[in-house]
Amino acid sequence: MQTFKTPAPPAPARSALQTLKMLGRRHKKKLLLTFLLVVAENVMYLLYPLLAGFAINAILSGRALHAMLYAGMVFIMWAIGAARRSVDTRTFARIYAELAVPVILTQRSENQGASTIVARVTLSREFVDFFEKHLPVLITSVASITGAAVMLLAIEFWTGIACIAILVFFGGFLPGFTRKNEALFVRLNNRLEKEVGFVSTARAPSLAKHYGVLAGLRIRLSDREAMGYLAIGCVTALLFAMTILYMTLNGVRDAGHIYSVMTYMWMFAMSLDDGPQLLEKYSQLKDIGRRVNTGQI
Numbered sequence: 001m002q003t004f005k006t007p008a009p010p011a012p013a014r015s016a017l018q019t020l021k022m023l024g025r026r027h028k029k030k031l032l033l034t035f036l037l038v039v040a041e042n043v044m045y046l047l048y049p050l051l052a053g054f055a056i057n058a059i060l061s062g063r064a065l066h067a068m069l070y071a072g073m074v075f076i077m078w079a080i081g082a083a084r085r086s087v088d089t090r091t092f093a094r095i096y097a098e099l100a101v102p103v104i105l106t107q108r109s110e111n112q113g114a115s116t117i118v119a120r121v122t123l124s125r126e127f128v129d130f131f132e133k134h135l136p137v138l139i140t141s142v143a144s145i146t147g148a149a150v151m152l153l154a155i156e157f158w159t160g161i162a163c164i165a166i167l168v169f170f171g172g173f174l175p176g177f178t179r180k181n182e183a184l185f186v187r188l189n190n191r192l193e194k195e196v197g198f199v200s201t202a203r204a205p206s207l208a209k210h211y212g213v214l215a216g217l218r219i220r221l222s223d224r225e226a227m228g229y230l231a232i233g234c235v236t237a238l239l240f241a242m243t244i245l246y247m248t249l250n251g252v253r254d255a256g257h258i259y260s261v262m263t264y265m266w267m268f269a270m271s272l273d274d275g276p277q278l279l280e281k282y283s284q285l286k287d288i289g290r291r292v293n294t295g296q297i
Contacts, residue, residue, distance in 0.1 A: 018289065023095065023127060030091040031131065037084035038136045044077045045140070046147040049263035053256030060255060084136075092132035096125060122192075126281075126288050134281050137274055144271035148264045156261045159243045163268050166235055170275070181224065181283035188217045189287050221280060228276030236269040 024031060055070035107117040145167070153160030191214055198210060243265060252258060 023099070023131065026098075027091070027095050030095070034084065034088045034091050035136070035139065037080060037087060038139050039143075040080050041077070041084060042140055042143040042147075044073065044080065045144060045267070046151070048073060048077065049260045049267065050151065052263065053260035055256075056259055057254070057256035088132055088136075092128050095131070096128040099128065126285060130281065130285060134278060138278055141271040141274045141278065144267050148268035148271070151264050152261065152268070155257065155264075156243065156247070158246065159239070159261065159265065162239055162242060166239065166272070169235070170232075170272075174279070177224070177228070178279055178283050181221065181280055182286055184217055184221050184224075185284050185287040188214065188221075191217075225276040225280055228279070229273060232269070232272050232275065236265075236272070239269070240265060 051070055051073055055067045058064075058066035103121050104117060107121075145163075149160050149163040149167070151160075152163055191210065195210075199207065202210065243261065247258065247261070
């Protein structure tokens, strides 16, 4: 009598989001402390242009004690920053140490080659880097962009409206920009996974072609990031020109107000400037998430 084996259930689909959620659950206490310090830093960053404006007006009015409060705020900002840098190195070094071993064992159980395992262990570091480097930047950028726009709406209304229009404008380009980045990272990571085995056997012409292709892919990614920066720079220059012209024609003479408006515009512009790099990291993590099975999800 013929017997039929029950087919094995398909492996669950992997994604960067699943891996990031897993790391967040496993290390939530360590991450909570780190990100509370990030949030505290951002609160201080959002307040400092406004307080600096008050300090400038206090100096012009001869109120030294009021102006000195700004120095106290500067000290608090740096103290919080120092605490965060000390905490996050300890947190993320330990998270990666715990992540690397299960990644290696899981890739072995899937019968992956040594070259692929080495590449995927290296790629898995990107998940830890996301929490250590890119998530704080993302939190800071979102807080700064939103906070600066809200503050500008309050103190220079039409500049705040222009900031919101800029966000809507760039938002329309996000889907196409990220899709092209993802396609480039698929090709780049395909080659990196085979690199260890490839360099052990390939001849000089093949090696030259391999590294030429890698260089070409990285250059294309860099060029796309540079074009994003240039587009942001053009729009930001227009924002500054419009605001300076508007304040000049309306006869604004309050030095503290002018400083606050200009600083909030810089905060908005510099945080928007982080966008191309964060989008590139998002595309990279999406592809890594499909490749790397940590065995812990």
